[in-house]
Amino acid sequence: MSVTNLLENWSQFRHKHPVEDKPHAEYKWAMSIDLDACTGCNACSVACYAENNLPVVGKEKYSHGFSHHWMRIERYWDEDGREFPDQGAQFLPMMCQHCEAAPCETVCPVGATNHTGDGLNSQVYNRCIGSRYCEANCPYKVRYFNWYDYPTTNNVWPEPMNQQLNPDVTVRGKGVMEKCTFCVQRLTVAKSDARSQGRTVRDGEVQTACQQACPTGAITFGNLVDPEARVGKQWMQQQVELAVDHQAKDQHEHAEQASKLRGYRIFEELRPYPSVMYLERVRESAV
């Protein structure tokens, strides 16, 4: 977004509501995560560290909440007070939901986070002044602030560990906000390759790092505009719509039919219109 764009109509990049009259042309990146397949093993999270140059902050900084796991596994127990959690735990991979009407975008004083044409919630490190308003306003708590200059902090990337850094991703310095990008560096390469061949990116051609690692294939990622994309088929089957805040599953009049659906988006009621659909975890009733 150039300064001219900024001046002309900044608000078009800061949605308060998905813009129906401006549908996504070629791409709308989205994800679905099957909680019944997710085992909570953390492979996605480590893959994200490897791909996105995330700093390992150490115990003390971790205790202050300064960790940088763009992809984290949340773990929940049942709250019914039984002696043992005899239905196991509930795991939930949580990362930036790339909301269509992202609460973080509207509060950024300098337009450092805004919407791309592909439906990504972008974060531009150069423009960020570190106000952290976005972090405060994010209902999912998936934005991470660089409280320290990690590249020069002891034992974060000591020689020769720095040789592992991914050259396609900026190593962030002190004072800027960061978060999951849906591996935008991979998307850019895939889009460019496809363009050179005069087509759009095919389903499965590009994977996010977390999706690629996931041993159970719980994560599906793709282009919602593409009718062939698995992610779109999943959304459609689960009757989850991007620009709606009250899905079929929530409609009481179709209760019986709706109960067969597993797809839902977290904090739908806040109307951020997230791009990630979760599929409910299934538990056997016979035991």
Add this chain to the structure above:
Amino acid sequence: MHRFLRLSVFFAGLLMAMASQANTTAQPLTTADDLGPQVDQPIEFPHDRHAGDADKGGMQINCMYCHTYARRSIVAGIPPLQKCIGCHQGIESVRETPRIKKLFEYWEGSADGTIAAKTPIPWKKVHDLPDFVRFNHERHIQRFYFQQEKPVQEVCGYCHGDVKTMTVARRSKSLSMGWCVSCHEKDHPLDATSTMTSQGPNDCWQCHK
């Protein structure tokens, strides 16, 4: 301190942008020159001799003959030493000129032992972008050279200037973000059948990584 500085830069940018007028009519892709520093290279490579027009003593070699990575990669890369030697070991007429002797020192090793054999030539950067910028050579060449079939020297010249008249390359465009954007905001002349948008992409993540 930095934050205040940055804010003021931001507001200064706003004022400047207000003063300038956004342009929507079709414009040529070239821009005025904005010269960079003169860079001393280990070998004074004559671009004019290799790529220059025939009537000026040049051999009109296609840029991509040497800069082979540019059409296949984000970075253009510097031609490997092997590339230079590949031609020059067969060109006896210039074999004893100072520059070619120097070139072969990197390939065969220097007599005094200061340069080992097959040492990459320590060229200095001429066109450097900040590390957070993702500028994709392939994309631009694919679009303008392969899809729109413009002359290669014109396409490279949008950003690199008139290299065929230079000896060692010198930066001739500012390569700043504003300069990039000045092009991406233009309405490029496209043929009527193209499905491509007339403007270059304008979201931050296209170039910022």
Add this chain to the structure above:
Amino acid sequence: MIENSFNRRDFLKVLGWGGAAVTLSGCGNTSVEDGRELVTSYSEPAEYVIPSIGVYFNSTCAQCDAGCNIMGKVREGRVLKLEGNSQSAINRGKMCGLGQAGVQAHYNPDRLREPLLRTGDKGEAISWDTALELINAKLDGVQGNQIAFLTGGISGHVNVLLKNYIDALGSAKHFAYEAVAPSVVRAANKKAYGVEMPRLRLDKAKVIVSFGADFLGAWVSPVHFAQQYAQFRKASNGGRGVLVQIESKMTLTGANADRWLAIRPGTEGILALGLINALGAGGVKVAADAAGAAKAYTPERVSTETGISVEQITKLAALLKERTPSLVIAGSAAEGYAHGSHNAAAIALLNQALGNVGKTVEFPAALPFPQIAPTVGNRYALHALNDDMAHDQVKVLFNFGANPVFTAPAGLKFKENLGKVPFKVAFAHYMDETALQADLVLPLDSALEEWGTSVPEYAAEGAQLNVHQPLMEKLYPGTRATGDILLALLKLRRAQEYKGYEDFYAYLRSALVQNKAALGGSGKDDDTFWSATLSNGLVKLPGASNAARKTSATTLVFPAPAAQDGAYPLRLIPAVTANMRDGRHANQPWLQESPDPLTTIVWDSWVEIHPKTAARLGIVEGDIVEVASKSGTLKAQAYLFPGIHPDAISIPLGYGHQAMGRYAKDIGANAFHIMDAVFDSETGELAMHETRVKISPTGQRVVIVKDEGSAGGKQMGKKIAVRVSSEKVDLSEEV
């Protein structure tokens, strides 16, 4: 590959590292370095090298014994990231977190870089020639049977060289030791099925009953099992699979179960027999010997001894009867007792009673090349070596990357006995606890730098030979590959036989090329075969099929329910976590910072206590507690954890290093060092769960560093992680 280290560093500065400085400057300012910085160029790049585009090389993950096939993304001469090889039957393009962290083993700043010879308390750097000559000199005059080799699990051509070297020295003492290997289960499988590691078809099962097998976390081949598990859940063979996990401490697999049952520690075998009994009573045809073994185990008795309700046992038996085939798995929790063999045998018997053998328990083909077959590690080996050392029967000890000073239970007094060995050679990546005790330390190449082959013990589809190849140039000129060191040592003993091989690479290439016909390369010329092998990263091995063998039930003896031990009332369950395992990778910071999935704790040990037990003892979360056994004590933070039996506490293994490196040293406490030396009655394997402890608060309290947040992992009425009952949805209809 990039020509020299100067260029490599410079490239890094240009493309990766420099970004740090950049974010500090606002719009308009840049760190452009026209005419000042050098630009990296090549002199003779390989054809496939295109700057900024990654090239993938296939290799094999060396982070655990599963042998997942991986590919390394290499750019500008550096390996950046590891991905799964999609051609692999084991991991099918996927990877776990432990495997991903393999790059941090390679780039680790604490790696050893040159051979070190002990002079007093210090290590003096010496040359490789001096080191190898020294070894040779020390071996002269020592009888062959006084030379011992301690390794982990080992296979492939390194194993061949090792065997030959041991043979050349006239020794027969090869101790293959793995601290957390499923050795008792292997022995029980051998008895019950005729093979140590049958193929488990989770994907074919409709019900899985796992007795403490953490197959999604750290057991045998977790990435492979996780994929089968996904198919099992996806209802690919009609009806979503049901997982019942029975264990005393919840593992990652337990956390994913439909039903998790907290069993009294050590009574797993009793429950298995109880289920056979209930199945028989429910009308399932059970073979006479199994029925006989299970006859005494009525639901009521089993319920009393195991703590699992009669209702639950009946339900489980009904489910197993109704949905077939099922699969019953004995894991490390079941085998960790003095009667561990009996537990494992009873569980195998349950599989037979259910008719699963041949359906979900399959038999892998026998390996065609026995000399490269895996020599699997166990815990008996450590016990045996320890005895030899205690009786001064070891004069020279070679240690290949095992770290027994860290992993041996205190009860063995291993470190003391190691001191009796006059000359100890350690092949090591880090200066770990065992290397610190050595007289000569030889630095190894990282797994991403060396050539090699391996044969995974657990065969996913058929047997396969994994290829390990360097993904980049060596970081340090002073390190060597295990294969190269062994070859050099062999040349000092059998010069004639090995003089034709310049290095281990030459040996390996020649060994494979000579056998190309048997390796599926007949008709190809040597170069084509070799490059195809390297580019595939693995060779599928043909093998004769192995028929199922059924043996009758042996006498199974279970101890009577133990009377409460007044002095040490609680059972210690050493937890094998997916990140830490036995602690050999503790110096990889991603693993330290990646939260334990169940407790979400990072960068420290913890003591899991059931809230009920904690309340009784007056312990709250964050209390520093002292855990004391007969063999030792440790202090760690208490974490109140509902997924553990109230009679037990659990401490993860792998923490508490006193050496090794900056990310491992002084992080947490070492649970190995309070373990009693109790052994399985049949196999002589160390019984990992036989330690009894007492626990007391020290009065100190800390805030636990964890990821679950102040709400303690509660959803507070919000719809975040949602669950649905299986009767409401039909997964087979989904995309």
